[in-house]
Amino acid sequence: MIYELYYWPGIQGRGEFVRLALEEAEAEYIDVALIPEEEGGGITAMEKFFEDESIERPPFAPPFLKAGRQLIGQTPNILLFLGGRLGLAPRDTASKLWTHQLQLTIADFVVEIHDTHHPLGSGLYYEEQKLAAKRRSKDFLANRLPKFLNYFERILDRNSADGPWMVGTRLTYVDLSMAQIIAGLHYAFPSASRKTLRACSRLRALHDLVFARPHIKRYVASGRRLAFNNDDIFRRYPELDG
Amino acid sequence: MIYELYYWPGIQGRGEFVRLALEEAEAEYIDVALIPEEEGGGITAMEKFFEDESIERPPFAPPFLKAGRQLIGQTPNILLFLGGRLGLAPRDTASKLWTHQLQLTIADFVVEIHDTHHPLGSGLYYEEQKLAAKRRSKDFLANRLPKFLNYFERILDRNSADGPWMVGTRLTYVDLSMAQIIAGLHYAFPSASRKTLRACSRLRALHDLVFARPHIKRYVASGRRLAFNNDDIFRRYPELDG
Incomplete structure (x- = not known):
């Protein structure tokens, strides 16, 4: 089966969580919107x-x-669909549901990260909502960022399988997504995220382990992984970084 | 099996989407936080x-x-967990996933509805972010509300089973959630939602059908369904209603 992924070209965005799973599993896929228009893509x-x-x-x-x-x-x-097919999800039903639950919590986190620079709506430019973005980011960095990161650190800590992963003894798709979140936070909020991550040694280790995996390294080195940029979910506006 | 539901007392909130499924299926459950503290609840x-x-x-x-x-x-x-157990989900795998996909889109919608009155973060009172709430609501009512409602109307329209429900021929949990959304929008944005829903006859019919179902009617009449109020996701601030 050759999967077809459809996502906005030019940004990692939410598509990247899917790409990391496909790349780790060496699945065959076409990133359709990255193919030139004249070849049927775009x-x-x-x-x-x-x-x-x-x-x-x-x-x-x-x-x-x-x-x-x-x-x-x-x-x-x-x-959820790809997890079982790509060997990136646990096998028992309860653990499948738990992995998905963590992914949904990551999805909530992503919305809040995005809204730091667009608190008044996606229909307006950042420049039109800069003041509101500053206030929202202040609340986010003081309260929400530590709440989410400390929660995920706790999950790693409490996993009775006692390895580096979030669920059970093997890597799952939620580990890939979590590592992507840490990478994005490093980009968007270098100062605030470094401070908050000081108390999260397991999350830092997870990030390093994921990006050291051969298939993920090869993907990053291929040039196919787009760079973080300021049209994306994670944006570097120094004035928002605490 | 007696289910135990845990949710903030005093509001319908996200708990209500679960309650409606449990009530429709006549499942036995305890709404733990609504039990007095001295009886082990709260x-x-x-x-x-x-x-x-x-x-x-x-x-x-x-x-x-x-x-x-x-x-x-x-x-x-x-x-997703309760759907199959309560007979409120389709049986085939692809339709199960599709029902869940719609529920996730409803969840995204709920975040945007909530953020109309709290664009700068949940850590601040509404009164501290009233101006920002007005700007966010304006964008929401002009762009996002029609985008979401027209999408769901289209889903009803395209369901080849050709009945009143979103997936297949039978009521699923996503129909209950969708009806709850319409009820909440009526409460929060009586004027703007009426206007947008004029073009959505199928959504209006879905709402009426759900709240006319015997188990849902009995639940509403029991007094156990909490009233909408301004500590909840759906809030009535007339200054935000277009």
Whole structure:
């Protein structure tokens, strides 16, 4: 099976959580919107799915995944689907649900990270909401960032399997997503995240382990992993970094 | 099995999406935080789960559900778990995933609805962010509200089973959640939501059908369904209603 991933070109965004899973598992996939328009790719290929009225089950927004005839939207849902197929999820039902629960908590975290620079809505430019972004970021860095990171550190600490991963003894997709979050926070809030992560040695180790894995290293070295930038979820605006 | 639901007392909040599923299915459950403290309930009973260091898989936030020895957090995850058990989910795997995908889109919608009155963060009072709330609400009502509602109307329209429900021929948990969203929007934005819902006859019908179902009617009439109020996700601030 060759998967087709559809996501905005030019940013890592939510698509990156899916890419990391596909890359770690060495799955065959096409990143459709990154293919030139004239070869049938680009945003045009993606937008077709929002415009085509014959699609009974259209996604609300990118990313979405085409797997054979099935079309799957919502990042945590895509990972729930891929987890078992790619060998990146635990086998027992309760642990599957727990892994998904952690992924949903990561998804909530992502919304709050995004909203630090867009508290008044995605319809306005950052420059139009700079003051509000400063206030939101202050609350985020003081309260929400430590709350989320300390929670995930606790999860690592309490995993009775006693290895470096979040669930059980083996790496799952949620470890890849967690490492991506840490990488993004380093980019967006270098000072505040360093401070908060001081008390989170397990999260720091998880990040390093994930990005040292051969398939992930190869992916990063390939140039296919887009760079963090200020059109993305994680943005570096020094004035927001505490 | 007697389920134990844990959620903040005094508001419907995210707990209500779970309650509606339990009520529709006539499942036995205890709404633990609504039981008096002296009888072992209240917030104390709920907070125990956040403080007890022996819990290997603690939830990040309410609501969470205790089913035997399993503890399940994140509203869409709870409904994914309950769906099959309560007969409120389709049977085939692809449709199960699709129902969950819709529930995740509803969860995204809920965050945006909440953030209309708290754009600068939950750590501040509404009164401290009134101006920002006005700007965020303006963007929300002009762009996001129609985008979400028109999407869900389209889903109803395209369901090839051709009945009143979102997935297949039978009511699922996502129909209950969708009806709750419409009820909440009526409360929070009576004027703006009426205008946007004019073009959404299927969503209006879905709302009416759900709240006319015998078990849901009985639940509403029992007095156990808390009233909408301004400590909740859906809040009525007339100055935000367009």
